[in-house]
Amino acid sequence: MTTRSLTLFEAHVTPFVGGFGRTSAVMELLRARGVATIEGLDTRAKVLAFAQQVMTLVPHPDSDPDALTTTRDRGAACRRPGLVGLGTGELLAHTERSSLPRPPV
Secondary structure, eight states, X not given: OOOOOOOTTGGGEEEOOSGGGGHHHHHHXXXXXXXXXXXXXXXXXXXXXXXXXXXXXXXXXXXXXXSOOOXXXXXXXXXXXXXXXXXXXXXXOOOTTTTXXXXXX
């Protein structure tokens, strides 16, 4: 019997149990492995509240007014270089604003 390998995101799952008390566990996973998949953030409000706890949100031309970026089909615009992840294309793990000499922490 063969077992399938876990995907990058499956291998780094941490449940968001008990609210923001888990924030330190998520941050430790990020420091140790560079990636964390968080289960339980099932509303935009929860995602926004969590994001505000662990990072500085910086609006950009493609973000929504709250600085979160919603991925959705944006038609032909999504096929331009650098925008494919904003639509239905594959969005690989990445560091936000890594093109800056000193990305935000």
